[in-house]
Amino acid sequence: xxxxxxxxxxxxxxxxxxxxxxxxxxxxxxxxxxxxxxxxxxxxxxxxxxxxxxxxxxxxxxxxxxxxxxxxxxxxxxxxxxxxxxxxxxxxxxxxxxxxxxxxxxxxxxxxxxxxxxxxxxxxxxxxxxxxxxxxxxxxxxxxxxxxxxxxxxxxxxxxxxxxxxxxxxxxxxxxxxxxxxxxxxxxxxxxxxxxxxxxxxxxxxxxxxxxxxxxxxxxxxxxxxxx
Amino acid sequence: xxxxxxxxxxxxxxxxxxxxxxxxxxxxxxxxxxxxxxxxxxxxxxxxxxxxxxxxxxxxxxxxxxxxxxxxxxxxxxxxxxxxxxxxxxxxxxxxxxxxxxxxxxxxxxxxxxxxxxxxxxxxxxxxxxxxxxxxxxxxxxxxxxxxxxxxxxxxxxxxxxxxxxxxxxxxxxxxxxxxxxxxxxxxxxxxxxxxxxxxxxxxxxxxxxxxxxxxxxxxxxxxxxxx
DNA sequence: CATAAACGAACGGTCGTTCGGTTTTTTCCG
DNA sequence: CGGAAAAAACCGAACGACCGTTCGTTTATG
Numbered sequence: 001x002x003x004x005x006x007x008x009x010x011x012x013x014x015x016x017x018x019x020x021x022x023x024x025x026x027x028x029x030x031x032x033x034x035x036x037x038x039x040x041x042x043x044x045x046x047x048x049x050x051x052x053x054x055x056x057x058x059x060x061x062x063x064x065x066x067x068x069x070x071x072x073x074x075x076x077x078x079x080x081x082x083x084x085x086x087x088x089x090x091x092x093x094x095x096x097x098x099x100x101x102x103x104x105x106x107x108x109x110x111x112x113x114x115x116x117x118x119x120x121x122x123x124x125x126x127x128x129x130x131x132x133x134x135x136x137x138x139x140x141x142x143x144x145x146x147x148x149x150x151x152x153x154x155x156x157x158x159x160x161x162x163x164x165x166x167x168x169x170x171x172x173x174x175x176x177x178x179x180x181x182x183x184x185x186x187x188x189x190x191x192x193x194x195x196x197x198x199x200x201x202x203x204x205x206x207x208x209x210x211x212x213x214x215x216x217x218x219x220x221x222x223x224x225x226x227x228x
Numbered sequence: 229x230x231x232x233x234x235x236x237x238x239x240x241x242x243x244x245x246x247x248x249x250x251x252x253x254x255x256x257x258x259x260x261x262x263x264x265x266x267x268x269x270x271x272x273x274x275x276x277x278x279x280x281x282x283x284x285x286x287x288x289x290x291x292x293x294x295x296x297x298x299x300x301x302x303x304x305x306x307x308x309x310x311x312x313x314x315x316x317x318x319x320x321x322x323x324x325x326x327x328x329x330x331x332x333x334x335x336x337x338x339x340x341x342x343x344x345x346x347x348x349x350x351x352x353x354x355x356x357x358x359x360x361x362x363x364x365x366x367x368x369x370x371x372x373x374x375x376x377x378x379x380x381x382x383x384x385x386x387x388x389x390x391x392x393x394x395x396x397x398x399x400x401x402x403x404x405x406x407x408x409x410x411x412x413x414x415x416x417x418x419x420x421x422x423x424x425x426x427x428x429x430x431x432x433x434x435x436x437x438x439x440x441x442x443x444x445x446x447x448x449x450x451x452x453x454x455x456x
Numbered sequence: 457c458a459t460a461a462a463c464g465a466a467c468g469g470t471c472g473t474t475c476g477g478t479t480t481t482t483t484c485c486g
Numbered sequence: 487c488g489g490a491a492a493a494a495a496c497c498g499a500a501c502g503a504c505c506g507t508t509c510g511t512t513t514a515t516g
Contacts, residue, residue, distance in 0.1 A: 032494065033481095056371055058286040062472060072497045074475080083472065139367065143284055157429075182433065183443050186426070187419050194418035201385075205410065215411050222451045260460065290506060300463045302509080311506065 003209050006125040010101055014042045021045075021093045028085065030078040037079070043069045044079055045093075048086060049132040057087060057140045087140065088148050094133040095155050101126050102162060112170030113225065119162055120188065120220065121213055127196040128209045134196040160185045167224065176224050184224065191216055231437050234353040238329055242270045249273075249321045256313070258306040265307070271297045272307055273321075276314060277360040285315060285368050315368065316376050322361040323383050329354050330390060340398030341453065347390055348416065348448065349441055355424040356437045362424040388413045395452065404452050412452065419444055 001009075018041040022029060031037040047068035051060040062083060066076045080086045105122040109115040127134045141152045163185035170176030195202065195212055202212065229237075246269040250257060259265040275296035279288040290311060294304045308314045333350040337343040355362045369380045391413035398404030423430065423440055430440065 030495090036495075054370070056284065056286050058284050059371065061470075063470085073473080074498065075496045077473070078495070139370075142282070142367075143287065180443065183435065183440075184447075186422060186429065187444070187447065190422035190426075191415050191418050193422075194414065198414070198418075201414065207411065212411075215408065216415070219412075219415065219451050223447050227455070258461090264461075289504075291504085301507080302464065303462045305507070306461070 003125050007129055012129060017093060018042045021089060028081050040079060049136050053132055053135050057143060084145060091137060091148060091152060094137055112166055112173055112175055116166045117217055119166060120217060123192050124195060124213050131196050138197060160189050163188050177226050179224060188220060231353050235357055240357060245321060246270045249317060256309050268307060277364050281360055281363050285371060312373060319365060319376060319380060322358060322365055340394055340401055340403055344394045345445055347394060348445060351420050352423060352441050359424050359427060366425060388417050391416050405454050407452060416448060
């Protein structure tokens with residue numbers, strides 16, 4: 001599947017994401033009317049990701065955020081109850097989306113090589129759609145409070161586990177070579193991460209996400225497929 | 229070569245690093261006696277890396293730093309002239325070491341496969357010796373002031389270029405498959421980075437740096453060597 | 457006793473957060 | 487339909503805490 005087809009198939013608008021985030025935090029957000037709340041949440045999240053990814057979450061003042069989002073300090077605090085909670089919200093929002101999309105894209109596929117390819121592609125394309133979130137999530141993990149930090153690590157290991165499980169299944173079926181599944185999965189993740197962490201590099205070189213995906217797939221399969 | 233042999237061969241003590249850093253910044257550091265200056269610079273750099281890597285450079289206050297290093301605020305300012313300059317100093321210190329060690333380890337090797345292996349090993353082992361610096365350097369790049377940021381990117385591309393050049397030479401000699409050298413180099417770097425960025429993961433799984441190196445080498449060579 | 461080094465209180469500024477007041481939108485009754 | 491009352495949303499000055507940095511004083515060294 002091409003990237004554009006993928007992007008359309010998952011139907012992830014900023015409004016949808018903000019709406020589900022609103023529902024999950026109804027108690028903390030003081031705004032009553034959904035339409036108003038969603039509109040401003042989109043602005044707040046966009047601004048927060050843009051500023052944080054440019055200079056780090058810790059260096060983003062709430063005055064920066066309020067002016068970039070077009071809201072006063074007071075209004076801002078009707079949507080978030082603290083700066084730290086904003087961090088939590090952003091992380092939580094992305095994690096659920098990633099888990100959902102990955103499982104949707106992998107269910108029903110049984111052939112290991114095909115499933116591995118699909119998993120790589122889905123993760124890569126999703127990280128392209130949600131690049132600001134992926135970047136943010138990677139860079140700010142260590143600044144999370146204890147419990148949120150634990151969840152972030154759990155989520156990282158969960159994603160890695162998806163790849164490791166596929167590799168193990170392929171080895172059991174005899175279509176993959178005997179390799180270390182955990183280490184292989186870790187390195188696949190590392191290569192997937194480079195796409196959203198070093199995007200400036202690939203943009204400059206005019207490498208498209210499809211080209212990157214094909215290249216990565218070629219490398220992984222040449223390592224893992226049994227050579228006859 | 230085993231890791232321990234490598235570590236001994238490069239002879240990189242904290243004192244040596246601080247001493248050369250002192251020499252390059254004689255004008256900015258107010259302390260006259262080398263012995264005193266080196267001793268405290270080691271403490272300052274250790275503390276700065278420890279705190280920064282735990283909660284980010286921006287979130288490290290100079291009061292944190294002064295208490296962790298065992299110096300008063302006033303004394304601290306005899307060694308650095310501003311917080312931003314400390315950031316610069318740390319970056320600069322590591323960059324020169326990396327460039328030197330890489331070139332020392334690669335000079336005189338002509339066989340591409342051997343050279344590629346040596347380059348991967350040297351980079352991996354060096355990142356193990358200087359793990360706090362590598363981690364810091366990766367995470368704080370985007371917070372650097374303009375000029376320092378440019379240098380950091382230049383250095384990243386330089387290292388990538390080392391790998392790309394070796395791959396190109398191997399392709400020209402016919403010992404490597406025809407692949408995209410830049411993309412291959414980028415992905416090798418991405419996998420090297422995972423070692424020092426996700427160290428907690430590998431430590432927990434009791435993966436040694438030697439095992440990681442062998443695994444990575446196997447993956448890269450199985451992709452890049454011509455199959456006969 | 458002279459010089460080098462270390463000290464820590466003090467300064468102006470910015471931070472996250474609050475809150476009393478104002479504006480905008482919705483509701484409802486004559 | 488119209489406009490006043492009620493509710494919702496927004497505003498920004500003000501607060502105490504903490505930040506990076508300075509500097510007059512004290513302590514250590516040789």
